[in-house]
Amino acid sequence: MVDIINDKPDDELPPDLAKALSDARVSMAPPPAVEQKTIAALRERGLVHPRGRRALMAWAAVAAALAVLAGWLAIQKTTAPVVGPRFVLLLYAGSDPIAGTADARRTEYGAWARDLASRGVQVSGEELSEESAALGASNGSAAGGEALPRGFFVIQADDLAAAQRIASTCPHLRYGGRIVIKRVVS
Amino acid sequence: MSDGAGRNGSREPSAGAASLIDVDDQALLRRLAERQDEEAFRALYARHTPAVYGLLWRLTGRTADASDVMQETWLRAVRHLPLFRGQSAFRTWLTGIALNCYREWRRRHARETPLAESHAIGTSSANADAALVARTLARLSLEHREAIVLHDVEGYTHEEIADALEIEPGTSKSRLSRARRAFREHWQGRTTPHG
Numbered sequence: 004m005v006d007i008i009n010d011k012p013d014d015e016l017p018p019d020l021a022k023a024l025s026d027a028r029v030s031m032a033p034p035p036a037v038e039q040k041t042i043a044a045l046r047e048r049g050l051v052h053p054r055g056r057r058a059l060m061a062w063a064a065v066a067a068a069l070a071v072l073a074g075w076l077a078i079q080k081t082t083a084p085v086v087g088p089r090f091v092l093l094l095y096a097g098s099d100p101i102a103g104t105a106d107a108r109r110t111e112y113g114a115w116a117r118d119l120a121s122r123g124v125q126v127s128g129e130e131l132s133e134e135s136a137a138l139g140a141s142n143g144s145a146a147g148g149e150a151l152p153r154g155f156f157v158i159q160a161d162d163l164a165a166a167q168r169i170a171s172t173c174p175h176l177r178y179g180g181r182i183v184i185k186r187v188v189s
Numbered sequence: 190m191s192d193g194a195g196r197n198g199s200r201e202p203s204a205g206a207a208s209l210i211d212v213d214d215q216a217l218l219r220r221l222a223e224r225q226d227e228e229a230f231r232a233l234y235a236r237h238t239p240a241v242y243g244l245l246w247r248l249t250g251r252t253a254d255a256s257d258v259m260q261e262t263w264l265r266a267v268r269h270l271p272l273f274r275g276q277s278a279f280r281t282w283l284t285g286i287a288l289n290c291y292r293e294w295r296r297r298h299a300r301e302t303p304l305a306e307s308h309a310i311g312t313s314s315a316n317a318d319a320a321l322v323a324r325t326l327a328r329l330s331l332e333h334r335e336a337i338v339l340h341d342v343e344g345y346t347h348e349e350i351a352d353a354l355e356i357e358p359g360t361s362k363s364r365l366s367r368a369r370r371a372f373r374e375h376w377q378g379r380t381t382p383h384g
Contacts, residue, residue, distance in 0.1 A: 014365070014366035014369050014370060015369070016341065016369060016373075020373075020376070021341065023318040023319070023321070023322050024322055024337065024341040024342050025341065025342060025344065026318065026319055026322075027247070027318075027319045027322040027323060027326075027342050028243070028342050028343060028344075029243055029319065030239035030240045030242075030243045031239055031242050031243040031246055032238070032239050032242065033238060033242045033252075033255065033256050033259055034252065034256060036256075037238075037242075037256045037259055037260055038231070038234055038238075040260055041234070041259075041260045041263045041264065042227065042230070042231070044260065044264055045227075045230065045263075045264065045267055046227075048264075048268070049225070050225060050264075050267045050268060051221070051225045051226070051227040051230050051267070052224075052225045052226070052227060053227050
C-alpha cells in the first residue's frame with residue numbers, strides 16, 4: 004500500500020504516490036450502449052453504412068447496369084457475327100462492398116462494352132437472376148453452398164491471355180467484384 | 190466496475206470487426222473514409238475507445254458524462270477524417286479531439302464536483318492503490334482532478350496541457366501545485382479502503 008512521506012514539499016509527490024498515480028492510467032470499456040448510439044448517430048449522418056446493405060445496393064446497381072447493357076448488346080448480336088475463340092467472363096461478388104454511385108457504374112459498364120465493340124471485339128452479356136436451382140448438389144441447396152455468378156459477358160479473343168487482358172479492364176474489378184474466365188468449347 | 194469495464198478495457202468486438210482485428214489503422218481509416226465501412230469503424234472503435242474513454246472517465250468522473258464525450262469524440266473524428274494526415278498516430282489524434290470535446294464539456298460543468306461514482310470505481314478495482322487513487326481523485330474539484338489526471342496519471346507536459354486546455358503553461362503548473370496539495374490532503378485523510 005502506498006504511504007506518504009510527510010516531509011516532502013506540498014507540491015511534490017513522493018515516488019510511491021507518483022507511481023500509484025501513473026499506475027492509475029488504465030483502459031476502460033464504456034457501456035455497450037455507447038457504441039450503438041455512436042453508430043446510430045454516424046448512420047444518421049451518412050458517415051457509415053452497414054456492409055451488407057451497401058453490398059446489396061451495389062449489386063442492385065450492377066444488376067441494373069447489366070440489364071441496360073443487355074438491351075444494347077442484343078442489338079449488337081444481331082448485326083455482328085461472332086468469329087474466333089470466345090470466352091465467358093463470369094462476374095462474381097467480391098469480398099468487399101462495391102464503391103461508387105449506381106449512375107457512375109451504369110455509365111462505366113456501358114462505356115466499357117461500347118469501347119470493346121468499337122475496337123472490333125465481339126461482346127455480349129446477360130444479367131443472371133437470384134433465382135436458381137441445382138441438381139446433384141450434396142447438401143440439397145441450389146448451389147451447394149458455393150457463390151453463384153451474378154452476370155456474364157461473352158467476348159471474342161485470340162486466346163486466354165488476350166481474354167484476360169480484356170477482362171482486366173472491366174470496371175467490375177474496380178468495383179470490388181471478381182471475374183472468372185472460361186473458354187467456350189466450339 | 191459498475192459499467193462493466195475491466196482494467197484493460199477489453200470487450201469482444203462484433204463478428205465483422207473481429208475479422209479486421211489484424212488490419213492496421215491506416216487500412217481501416219481508408220476503408221472508413223472511402224466506403225463509410227461500418228465494420229472498419231467498429232474495429233477502430235474496439236481498438237482505441239478503451240484508452241480514450243479511460244482518460245475521459247478519469248477527467249469527468251462520471252460514466253454518463255464520459256460516455257457522452259466519447260460519443261461526440263467519435264462523431265467529430267469520423268466527420269473530420271479527411272483532415273487526418275497520419276502525421277501522428279491515430280490514437281494521438283483521437284485523444285486530441287477527445288480533449289477538445291472534454292474542454293467544451295468542462296465549460297458547462299466547471300463548478301461541479303461529481304462524487305457519485307467514487308465508490309463504483311474503487312471497490313471493483315483489482316489494484317488497491319489504483320482504487321484509492323480513483324476515490325481520492327473523485328473528491329477533487331474538476332480543475333484539480335484535471336491537473337492531476339493529465340500530468341501525473343497521463344504523463345502530459347505542462348505545454349501539452351496548455352495546448353489541450355487553452356491555458357498558459359504557467360497556469361498549468363500552478364494548478365498542478367494546488368491540485369497536488371489538495372490530493373495529499375484527501376489522501377492523508379483516508380481512513381478505510383472504502384473511506
